[in-house]
Amino acid sequence: MLEKLKEKWDEILLNLKEEHEITDVSFKTWLLPLKVYAVEDEKVIVTVPDVEFLGYIRKKYGFLLKITIEEVTGFECTVDFVVENQIQKEAVPAPAENTLIKNTVNSVNQSAIINANLNPKYIFDTFVVGANNNLAHAASLAVAESPGEIYNPLFIYGGVGLGKTHLMHSIGHFILKNNPNAKILYVTSEKFTNELIDAIRNKNNFSPTEFREKYRTNDVLLIDDIQFIIGKESTQEEFFHTFNALYEAKKQIIISSDKPPKEIETLEERLRSRFEWGLTVDIQSPDYETRMAILRKKEEMEGYNIDNEVIKYIATNIKSNIRELEGALTKIVALSRLDNKEITVELAEEALKDIISPNDKKEITPELVIQVVADHFGITPLDICSQKRNKEIVYPRQIVMFLCRDMVGTPLQMIGKYLGGRDHTTIIHGIDKITSDINKNESLNNTIEILKKKINPQ
Numbered sequence: 001m002l003e004k005l006k007e008k009w010d011e012i013l014l015n016l017k018e019e020h021e022i023t024d025v026s027f028k029t030w031l032l033p034l035k036v037y038a039v040e041d042e043k044v045i046v047t048v049p050d051v052e053f054l055g056y057i058r059k060k061y062g063f064l065l066k067i068t069i070e071e072v073t074g075f076e077c078t079v080d081f082v083v084e085n086q087i088q089k090e091a092v093p094a095p096a097e098n099t100l101i102k103n104t105v106n107s108v109n110q111s112a113i114i115n116a117n118l119n120p121k122y123i124f125d126t127f128v129v130g131a132n133n134n135l136a137h138a139a140s141l142a143v144a145e146s147p148g149e150i151y152n153p154l155f156i157y158g159g160v161g162l163g164k165t166h167l168m169h170s171i172g173h174f175i176l177k178n179n180p181n182a183k184i185l186y187v188t189s190e191k192f193t194n195e196l197i198d199a200i201r202n203k204n205n206f207s208p209t210e211f212r213e214k215y216r217t218n219d220v221l222l223i224d225d226i227q228f229i230i231g232k233e234s235t236q237e238e239f240f241h242t243f244n245a246l247y248e249a250k251k252q253i254i255i256s257s258d259k260p261p262k263e264i265e266t267l268e269e270r271l272r273s274r275f276e277w278g279l280t281v282d283i284q285s286p287d288y289e290t291r292m293a294i295l296r297k298k299e300e301m302e303g304y305n306i307d308n309e310v311i312k313y314i315a316t317n318i319k320s321n322i323r324e325l326e327g328a329l330t331k332i333v334a335l336s337r338l339d340n341k342e343i344t345v346e347l348a349e350e351a352l353k354d355i356i357s358p359n360d361k362k363e364i365t366p367e368l369v370i371q372v373v374a375d376h377f378g379i380t381p382l383d384i385c386s387q388k389r390n391k392e393i394v395y396p397r398q399i400v401m402f403l404c405r406d407m408v409g410t411p412l413q414m415i416g417k418y419l420g421g422r423d424h425t426t427i428i429h430g431i432d433k434i435t436s437d438i439n440k441n442e443s444l445n446n447t448i449e450i451l452k453k454k455i456n457p458q
């Protein structure tokens with residue numbers, strides 16, 4: 001029987017995928033790594049690669065695998081799982097990945113994505129899995145497949161620009177795809193705080209009742225950068241009640257932070273302990289291979305065609321932050337288009353000379369300010385430096401002017417140059433506008449505080 005199962009294994013997995021509408025990413029993460037190991041009486045023993053998700057795979061896929069084996073081979077059996085490195089394993093050839101994966105396209109209502117505040121680019125398919133993030137990825141996928149059931153809350157932590165937000169959005173998209181009626185909301189803790197301030201003041205006709213209605217009635221609440229509610233007592237209090245309301249109703253909560261709960265100073269104890277009720281996973285800096293794979297993915301997505309030596313140059317020199325890795329690639333492509341030059345290692349050196357410093361010391365530059373502000377407002381650095389005059393861009397641009405002056409001390413004319421050739425009176429106007437708004441507007445004050453921490457994390 002073992003031989004027959006091995007022979008039919010690919011077919012069994014594919015049948016399971018198709019009949020139970022398993023997505024490509026779940027298939028690749030949970031099912032492809034499974035191998036049939038032994039048959040004892042009527043029990044089929046299957047290996048899984050890691051111990052961490054043994055329980056999850058057993059619960060989620062054990063029964064499905066059993067019935068699919070019965071369908072394909074006619075062999076009535078039970079299925080059990082063991083961890084690969086805990087057995088004296090006999091070599092089983094791995095299935096050829098790509099031939100087994102078939103694309104399934106499910107369309108999701110665009111307005112559901114917008115209402116949930118999800119970035120269409122941040123999906124599991126565009127997330128590169130490496131040794132630095134595989135646990136966080138697997139945990140996110142498990143939560144996306146079974147929201148509110150297994151790991152609640154899911155707490156993802158890690159340094160700046162390492163993919164926490166990307167994973168959170170991926171969970172949201174995945175759930176919406178499976179259940180288009182799910183009520184999902186992604187917010188940053190900054191937005192949560194600012195809306196709470198508005199609600200308390202009844203600003204824009206947003207009352208405390210509406211605030212509660214908005215946050216406590218979700219099936220899934222994703223709250224990013226929770227470290228920014230630290231020290232804000234009324235926000236912590238409100239978040240505590242939001243958390244309890246959702247948790248008691250078995251709704252899924254996903255939280256991200258730059259540190260694990262136990263290291264977040266001045267986090268109220270009752271919140272800390274709640275954050276630890278579920279599963280806490282971290283994301284580390286990517287290793288060289290993962291950096292290469294991320295650059296390749298980005299290249300493919302943007303339709304670039306870049307020499308391997310250039311990709312290697314970037315992956316070798318930019319190590320700690322994926323946002324910077326992507327920024328470096330964009331900068332090289334922009335420089336090559338601007339100067340109409342071929343992309344070579346020399347051009348890459350020229351483009352990245354300000355980013356790659358010999359002692360790897362991170363300097364605060366106007367470019368960094370532009371990048372962080374653009375990311376924060378969900379626009380691009382090109383928008384900030386463009387001639388566009390719509391409100392969604394003008395205000396972040398004025399914030400850049402203010403922060404360049406305040407944090408970097410950049411001369412007015414230089415700021416103008418960085419921002420697409422604006423004259424110094426425009427820059428003075430922008431700086432004055434933000435300086436005066438900060439005094440009147442607590443939400444803006446909060447936003448500026450957060451941006452400063454993102455630009456200069458120490």
Ligand SMILES: Nc1ncnc2c1ncn2[C@@H]1O[C@H](COP(=O)(O)OP(=O)(O)OP(=O)(O)O)[C@@H](O)[C@H]1O
Pocket residue numbers: 122126127128129133158159160161162163164165166167225258294297322323326454
């Ligand atoms: N594993 C990955 N594969 C592909 N892209 C990635 C990966 N990790 C991060 N990125 C990309 O890097 C950029 C930064 O990631 P993200 O915003 O998710 O970081 P973060 O950890 O939330 O940062 P912050 O702490 O500043 O909020 C995004 O454009 C994201 O798509």
